[in-house]
Amino acid sequence: MSDEPWYADVVLPALLAAARRRYGQEIRAALAGAGFTDMPRAGARLVGGIARNGPSLADAAADLAVSKQAASQLVDTLVLRGYLERRPDPEDRRRIILNLTNRGRSAATEIRAAVERVDRRFADKVGIDKLAETRRVLAALVEDGDPHFAPG
Numbered sequence: 005m006s007d008e009p010w011y012a013d014v015v016l017p018a019l020l021a022a023a024r025r026r027y028g029q030e031i032r033a034a035l036a037g038a039g040f041t042d043m044p045r046a047g048a049r050l051v052g053g054i055a056r057n058g059p060s061l062a063d064a065a066a067d068l069a070v071s072k073q074a075a076s077q078l079v080d081t082l083v084l085r086g087y088l089e090r091r092p093d094p095e096d097r098r099r100i101i102l103n104l105t106n107r108g109r110s111a112a113t114e115i116r117a118a119v120e121r122v123d124r125r126f127a128d129k130v131g132i133d134k135l136a137e138t139r140r141v142l143a144a145l146v147e148d149g150d151p152h153f154a155p156g
Contacts, residue, residue: 031118089103
């Protein structure tokens with residue numbers, strides 16, 4: 005038997021994907037428990053992002069790393085299901101502004117609480133200092149690929 009921990013030979017992208025899945029599982033469970041059973045898988049990320057930043061459709065597409073067409077289809081679904089409303093930007097009619105409805109704000113509250121629960125368990129396991137260090141290290145990795153990346 006090796007003295008190495010189980011994760012020593014796991015490539016970083018696989019660990020990051022598994023960590024992201026952990027957050028997704030918690031978010032989906034929270035949304036389902038609160039009655040938001042019609043939230044599309046990528047919808048939680050968009051609703052959470054809008055709650056933090058209030059993006060335009062173009063910002064939403066960039067945040068999701070999908071085409072404007074794919075982001076628009078997700079927005080259409082979220083509008084039809086009552087999570088979002090959209091309107092033209094009064095300063096630039098080519099841009100679309102997305103706002104959360106009351107239902108969307110309630111879902112965003114559940115999403116934020118789920119993320120905070122995972123963060124708390126992580127901090128309880130490794131300590132608040134290591135959690136902060138993990139954020140710093142991941143930010144350095146993100147900035148290496150895109151020095152202008154600064155999501156809200």
